[in-house]
Amino acid sequence: MLDRKTLDWKKMNGLMPVVVQDSFDGRVLMQAYMNEQALEATLESGHITFWSRSRETLWTKGETSGNRLELVSIHADCDGDCLLAMANPLGPTCHLGTDTCFDGETQVAPKLAFLAKLETVIARRDAERPADSYTTSLLESGPKRIAQKVGEEGVETALAGASGDREELLAEAADLIFHTLVLMRTRDATLGQLLETLTKRHQG
Numbered sequence: 001m002l003d004r005k006t007l008d009w010k011k012m013n014g015l016m017p018v019v020v021q022d023s024f025d026g027r028v029l030m031q032a033y034m035n036e037q038a039l040e041a042t043l044e045s046g047h048i049t050f051w052s053r054s055r056e057t058l059w060t061k062g063e064t065s066g067n068r069l070e071l072v073s074i075h076a077d078c079d080g081d082c083l084l085a086m087a088n089p090l091g092p093t094c095h096l097g098t099d100t101c102f103d104g105e106t107q108v109a110p111k112l113a114f115l116a117k118l119e120t121v122i123a124r125r126d127a128e129r130p131a132d133s134y135t136t137s138l139l140e141s142g143p144k145r146i147a148q149k150v151g152e153e154g155v156e157t158a159l160a161g162a163s164g165d166r167e168e169l170l171a172e173a174a175d176l177i178f179h180t181l182v183l184m185r186t187r188d189a190t191l192g193q194l195l196e197t198l199t200k201r202h203q204g
Contacts, residue, residue, distance in 0.1 A: 006080040009036060016083055020048060020093070022100075023072040023086040024192060025113035029093040030061075030101040034083060039074075046071050048085055067091030115177075119191050122181055135182060143186040149179045 009016065014036070020029045032050040034042070038058055041049040048069040049060040062068030069087040076083055094101045100109075109117075125135040138146055153176040160169040184190065 002074050002076060004039070007076055008080045011081045015051060015053070016081060018048075018050070018074075018083040018085055020069055020085045020087050022113075023088055025116035026110045027100055027113055028102060029069070029087065029089055029099075039083075042071055042074070042085075048087055061093070062090065065091070065095075067093065069093065115181075115191060118178070119181055119185075122185050126185055138179070138182050139186065143183065146179065146183045146186060150176065150183050153179050 007016065015033045016035070016039075017031060018034050019031050021027065022029055033053060034049075035051045038049045038051045041058060041060070045060070047060050047062070048071055049058055051057075052059045060068070068090045069085075070090060072086040072088060074083055074085045089099070092099055094103065122135055125133050126139055129136045129139070138149070153172060157169065157172040157176045160172045181191070184194070
């Protein structure tokens with residue numbers, strides 16, 4: 001919970017840098033500035049709002065494009081002079097059309113973010129069903145066949161682990177994770193829900 005009494009607005013003449021991070025996959029989406037009005041608007045609306053230094057006015061990200069940043073939580077650093085906003089991006093964050101303002105020719109993301117990207121690809125395959133896709137053939141085989149594949153990959157992963165072959169273990173574990181994600185898709189289960197389950201178990 002943000003304690004607004006600890007914020008030091010005087011240090012930068014009423015402005016404070018804010019880093020916006022994807023609440024799901026951890027990518028840094030953008031960096032901008034807030035004043036007290038922008039923070040108030042953000043907390044009231046649930047959509048991240050900044051202060052434009054060039055136009056000297058408030059601006060809510062996505063008010064024109066629709067690619068808003070839904071606020072999940074906001075936190076101050078230990079000195080109270082910088083903010084970290086956790087958000088759900090509704091579309092590309094950058095005005096250039098990339099997911100983040102730090103994406104150029106290659107995506108800048110934590111390695112674990114690839115799992116979120118893979119889940120997105122599987123969802124797209126489910127929606128579009130391209131004929132030349134292995135994922136499409138899996139989805140069209142039905143949940144029971146996919147569950148069978150998960151079982152087979154689980155056995156193969158266990159055998160690779162027992163044999164001590166690290167490269168084989170990694171390959172089989174990758175197959176297991178992929179097929180598990182496809183199976184989860186057929187049951188409307190998401191990585192986010194899986195992480196919530198793991199978190200609850202850890203806290204328990």
